[in-house]
Amino acid sequence: MKKYVAEFIGTFVLVFCGTGAIVLNDTLEGMLGDFGIGIVFGLSVTAMIYCYKHISGAHINPAVTIGFAITNLFDNKDLFGYIVAQILGGILASVSIHLLVPSHEKLGVTEAHIGIIQTFVLEFFLTLLLMLVIIFVSQHKKWASATAIAVGGIVFLEAWLAGPYTGASMNPARSIAPALVSGQLTTLWIYILAPILGSLAAVRIWLFINQK
Numbered sequence: 001m002k003k004y005v006a007e008f009i010g011t012f013v014l015v016f017c018g019t020g021a022i023v024l025n026d027t028l029e030g031m032l033g034d035f036g037i038g039i040v041f042g043l044s045v046t047a048m049i050y051c052y053k054h055i056s057g058a059h060i061n062p063a064v065t066i067g068f069a070i071t072n073l074f075d076n077k078d079l080f081g082y083i084v085a086q087i088l089g090g091i092l093a094s095v096s097i098h099l100l101v102p103s104h105e106k107l108g109v110t111e112a113h114i115g116i117i118q119t120f121v122l123e124f125f126l127t128l129l130l131m132l133v134i135i136f137v138s139q140h141k142k143w144a145s146a147t148a149i150a151v152g153g154i155v156f157l158e159a160w161l162a163g164p165y166t167g168a169s170m171n172p173a174r175s176i177a178p179a180l181v182s183g184q185l186t187t188l189w190i191y192i193l194a195p196i197l198g199s200l201a202a203v204r205i206w207l208f209i210n211q212k
Contacts, residue, residue: 002055002056003055003056003078003081003082004056004078004081004082004084004085005085006051006052006055006056006058007052007056007058007059007060007082007085007086007089008085008086008088008089009048009052009089010048010051010052010056010058010059010060010089011060011061011085011086011087011089011090011093011173011174012089012090012092012093013044013047013048013093014041014044014045014048014060014090014093014171014174015089015090015093015094015173015174015177015178016093016096016097017040017041017043017044018037018040018041018044018108018159018174019093019094019097019107019108019109019174019177019178020040020093020097020108021036021037021040021041021108022037022108023097023101023104023107023108025037026104026106027101027104034159034160034163034164035160037159037160037163038155038156038157038158038159038160038161038163039156039160041155041156041159042152042153042155042156042157042159043152043156044152045060045148045151045152045155046148046149046151046152046153047148047152048060049147049148049151049152050148053147053148056082057074057138059082059086060086060089060171060173061086061170061171061172061173061174061195062082062083062086062087062171062172062173062196063127063131063170063171063172063195063196063198063199064130064131064134064171064199065079065082065083065086066079066083066196066199066200067131067135067199067200067202067203068135068203070200070203070204070207071135071203071206071207073139083173086173087172087173087176087177089173090173090174090176090177091176091177091180091181093177094107094108094177094178094180094181094182095181097178098181098182105182106178106182106184107178107181107182108178109167109175109178109179109182109184110166110167110168110169110174110175110178110179110187110191111166111167111187112166112167112187112190113164113165113166114165114166116187116190118165119165119166119187119190119194120190120193120194121194122162122165122166123166123168123169123170123190123191123194123195123198124194124195124197124198124201125198126158126162126166126168126170126195126198127170127171127194127195127196127197127198127199127202128198128199128201128202129154129158129202130151130154130155130158130170130198130199130202131198131199131202131203132202132205132206133150133151133154134147134151135202135203135206136206137150137151139206155170158170167191169191169195170195170198171195172191172192172195172196174191175188175191175192176188176191176192179191
C-alpha cells in the first residue's frame, strides 16, 4: 500500500501544481506564460521523484508504469494498483482545483491547437523522449542519482516548447483528470494512447541497446 499511496500523492501534486499553474495563468491573463507553466511542471516532477523514488519509483504517470511493465524492473502485479492510484490522485487534484476556482471551465485540460494527427505524433515523440530519459538515467549506475533533475528538466523543456501546440501531456493521468472533471473528453483518447505507445517504444529502444 505504501507504493500506491506514494503514486497517489505524487500524481496529485503533479496535477494540482501543473494544471493549477495553467488555471492561475488564465486568471492572471498570461502572467506566468508557457515558460512559467513549464517550470512548475518540471519542478513538481523533480520534487516528487526525490520524495518517492525510493518507495514506488515515482512513476506518477500510467504511461511510464506501462513502459516499465515490459521490463524486468517492475513487478507486474502492481500494474493495476499503480495506474488506479495515479488516476485517482489526478482526479482528486482536478476536483480540488474546481472547488478552489469553480468559475474556470477547463481546469488545465490538455487541448490540441494543431491537427489531430500532428497532435498524436507530437505526443508520441514527446513521451518517447521523456521515457528514454527516465529509463536510461535511472538505470545508469553512475547517473541514477541525477534522475530527478534529468526527468524534471526534460518535462520542463517539453512543457515549455510543446505546451502551446498540444498541451504537452505525456501523461494519461494528467490529461484524464481535468478532462473528466470538466467534461471535456473530445480528444482525450489521443492523450491516453499516444503517451502509452511512446513509452513502450522508448523501452523497446532501451531493451535493444542493452540486450546481451
